[in-house]
Amino acid sequence: MICLGIEGTAHTLGIGIIKSGRILADIRRTYKPKNGIHPREAAQFISKNMKDALYSALSSADLKFDDIDLIAFSQGPGLGPCLRTIATASRVLSLHYKIPIIGVNHCVAHIEIGRILCKMRNPLALYVSGGNTQILMLKDGRYRIFGETLDIGIGNMLDKFGRAVRLGHPAGPIIENLAKNGKNFIELPYVVKGTDLSFSGILTSAINKFKSKKYRLEDICFSLQETAFAMLTEVTERALAHLKARELLLTGGVGNNKRLQEMLREMAKEHDARFDVPEGYCSDNGVMIAFLGELMYKSGIRHKLEDTIVKQKFRTDSVEVIW
Numbered sequence: 001m002i003c004l005g006i007e008g009t010a011h012t013l014g015i016g017i018i019k020s021g022r023i024l025a026d027i028r029r030t031y032k033p034k035n036g037i038h039p040r041e042a043a044q045f046i047s048k049n050m051k052d053a054l055y056s057a058l059s060s061a062d063l064k065f066d067d068i069d070l071i072a073f074s075q076g077p078g079l080g081p082c083l084r085t086i087a088t089a090s091r092v093l094s095l096h097y098k099i100p101i102i103g104v105n106h107c108v109a110h111i112e113i114g115r116i117l118c119k120m121r122n123p124l125a126l127y128v129s130g131g132n133t134q135i136l137m138l139k140d141g142r143y144r145i146f147g148e149t150l151d152i153g154i155g156n157m158l159d160k161f162g163r164a165v166r167l168g169h170p171a172g173p174i175i176e177n178l179a180k181n182g183k184n185f186i187e188l189p190y191v192v193k194g195t196d197l198s199f200s201g202i203l204t205s206a207i208n209k210f211k212s213k214k215y216r217l218e219d220i221c222f223s224l225q226e227t228a229f230a231m232l233t234e235v236t237e238r239a240l241a242h243l244k245a246r247e248l249l250l251t252g253g254v255g256n257n258k259r260l261q262e263m264l265r266e267m268a269k270e271h272d273a274r275f276d277v278p279e280g281y282c283s284d285n286g287v288m289i290a291f292l293g294e295l296m297y298k299s300g301i302r303h304k305l306e307d308t309i310v311k312q313k314f315r316t317d318s319v320e321v322i323w
Contacts (some may be wrong), residue, residue, distance in 0.1 A: 001019070001020075001069045001297070002016050002017065002018070002019045002024075002063065002069050002070075003017070003018050003067075003068070003069065003070040003071075003221050003290040003291075003293050003294045003296060003297070003299070004057070004068045004071050004072070004286075004290060005017070005018070005072045005073070005286040005288070005289030005290025005293055006014070006061050006071070006072070006073040006074070006086050006089065006090055006286055006289060006293070007073075007074050007082060007086070007106070007109075007228050007234060007284050007288070007289045007294075008060060008073075008074060008078075008082050008085060008086035009074050009076070009077065009079065009082055009106050009123060009284065009285070010037060010042060010078055010079050010084045010130060010131070011030055011031045011032070011037050011042055011045075011048065011091070011170075011284075012028055012030045012031070012283065012284040012285070013029040013030075013031075013046045013049050013053055013077075013086075013214075014026075014027070014028045014165060014284055014285040014286030014287070014289070015027040015028075015056070015057040015066075015286040016030075016056070016057070016210050016285060016286030016287030016288070016289060016290040017061045017063065017286075017290060018291060019062075019210075020292045020294075021116070021294070023287055024054075024060070024061035024063070024084060024119050025057040025058070025060040025061040025248075026057075026060075026285060026286065026287050027056045027060065027104045027286065028052045028053075028054050028133075028284075028285060028286070029044035029045075029046075029049040029052075030217075031046070033062065033169055034168075034169070034171065034222050035163055035169070036159065036160075036163050036169060037079070037169070039079040039080065039081045039082065040103070040118070042079060042081070042082050043081035043082045043084070043085045043130070043253025044177075045184075045199045046085045047085050047313065050085075050086075050089050051055055054093075054142070057286070058160070059191055059208075059286070060128060060186065063234075064179050065093070065097045065191055066097065067171060068097070068099050068103065069099070069100070070099065070100050070101075070293055070294065070297050071090050071093055071094050071099050071100070071101045071102070072091075072101075072104050072105060072290055072292065072293020072294070072297075073086050073087060073090040073101070073102075073103055073104070073289060073293075074086065074103075074105075074106040074107065074109065074297075074312055075103030075105065075106075075309075075310055075311055075314060076165055076264050076311035076312050076313065076314030077105075077106060077107065077131065077132070077311065077312060077313055077314045077315075078106060078131075078288065079145070079312075079317045080310070080312050080314065083310040083312060084310055087103070087308060087309075087310050090308070091308060093145055093303070096122060096288070098162035100297070100302070100303075101303060101305070102293045102296055102297055102301065102302070102303045103303055103307065103308045103310075103311075103317045104128070104289055104292040104293050104296060104316070105292070105316060106284075106289075106314070106316050107127060107134070107314075107316040108143060108292060108316055108319050108321075108322060109288040109289050109292040110127055110251045110282075110288060110293045111125045111127060111136065111143065111249070111251060111292065112288065112291055112295060113138055113160060113251070113278055113285075113287065113288035113291050114249045114250075114251040114277070114281070114294075115249060115275075115283075116277040117145075117277045117278040117281060118225075118249060118276035118277070118278055120247045120249055120274075120276065121139070121156075121246065121247065122137070122138050122245075122247070123247035123248060123249035124136070124137045124146075124164060124236070124239055124240055124243060124245035124247065124248050124249070125137065125248075125249045125250075125251060125274075126232065126236050126248070126249070126250050126251070126252075126255075126264065127251055127252045127316075128153070128154045128155065128232065128250070128253070128254035128255055128260070129153060129154075129155050129252035129253045129254060129284075130153055130155035130156050130218065130251040130253060131152045131153045131155070131156055132148075132149075132153050132252065132316075133148060133149040133197065133199075133232070134147070134148040134149075135147045135148065135195070135235055135236055136255060136317070137239070137243055137245060138321060141151075141263075141320055141321050142317050142318075142319065142320065142321060143316050143317055143319065143321065144317060145208040145265075145316065145317050146195055146235075146239040146242075147195030147196050147239060147244055148196055148197070148201060148240075149193075149196070149197050149198065149237045150193065150196050150197065150198045150199045151198050151199060151200075152200060152203070153274065154169075154199060154208075154228060154254050155172060155252075155253055155254045156199075157199040157200075157203045157228065158171050158172045158175055158224075158228075158254070159171045159172070159193065160203055161203055161206055161207060162174060162175060163248075164196065164207045164210070165210050165217060172253070172254060172256075172257065174226070175221045175222075175224065175255070176223065176257050176258070178217060178218050178221040178222075179218065179222040179224075179225045179226075180209060180220040180222075181218040181222075182218040182219045182221055182222020182223065182321050183218070183219060183222075184215075184216070184219045184222075185219075185222065185223050185224040185226065186209060186219055186220060187217055187223075188205050188209075188222060188223055188224065189202045189205050189227075189283060190202070190227055190230070190231060191231070192231050192234055192235060195235055195238060195239065196235070197231050197232070197235060199228065199286065202224065202227055202228060202280045204225075206220055211274045222323075225257075225259055226259075228261070229259060229260045229263050229272070230239070232260065232264075233263045233264060236248070236267070237262065237267050237271070240267075240268070240271055240273060241271065245273060246272075246273050246274065246277075247266045247273060247274050247275075247276075248264060248273050248274065248275045249275075249277070249278075250264055250275070250276075250277040251277065251278060251282055252282060253282055253283045253284065254282075254293050255277050255278075255282035256282045256283060261277055289304060295323040296323060297321045298323065299323035300322070301322070
């Protein structure tokens with residue numbers, strides 16, 4: 001089976017093509033705003049680049065649309081205008097070329113590509129991205145959420161801080177580089193509530209520290225990372241011990257951060273658990289959509305056109321996992 005996956009929940013348009021689990025094409029076009037993502041502008045970027053990205057992916061895989069057996073697209077969660085744009089494009093392709101279509105959950109796709117590429121059976125997953133921060137594990141046919149953010153996602157927090165101190169977008173990689181030159185730890189709010197987390201307080205405090213002009217930006221970035229990542233590591237460790245998990249998967253865009261990887265790897269080692277991260281596939285991409293679409297289709301799931309309505313608040317734990 002050859003599956004074409006279309007990702008477009010926020011700033012990245014991703015087109016991926018796989019054949020029976022083998023990656024044939026991975027094309028990405030990324031919208032880079034000056035001051036945070038504007039949903040309408042992001043959707044316009046996706047629309048403008050859709051044709052070129054699709055044909056680039058087909059050319060890379062040496063295929064034509066007639067060779068495609070399934071079209072999968074990210075149905076949610078995400079920014080409404082972006083989701084509607086890729087859903088419309090996917091429906092048009094499905095109708096015109098008479099190819100089956102299936103909508104997938106963006107968050108579950110992040111977990112599944114990590115599980116597949118890292119060759120894990122049933123890992124505890126720490127999923128960290130712009131809009132999402134969740135600790136999950138598969139049980140009784142669903143990804144059960146052990147803990148999650150109570151306000152904003154970790155990536156959103158880092159981007160908001162970056163915007164406030166004029167670092168540009170995306171701010172995460174810039175903050176990571178600045179943090180390497182941080183020497184002094186500055187105390188910031190550490191908010192863990194049971195198995196959940198909150199990042200709004202640490203964001204406000206870090207911005208106020210910058211505005212006071214009493215601290216080096218490098219030290220604030222260092223402290224921001226250390227505090228926020230320690231919160232993530234604490235809740236993940238609690239889940240790992242409670243659930244007796246033997247595998248720990250880090251995925252989502254913020255999973256690219258080497259310091260976060262280091263902290264989680266050390267924690268997992270102390271619990272004799274295997275840690276891994278899907279290098280090159282933490283960030284949004286079309287390949288993960290294709291992977292999940294293929295898994296769903298082969299398990300017997302079918303979508304009619306009326307089933308492909310976008311779900312802007314598509315919960316990870318609402319997906320029935322039967323593959």
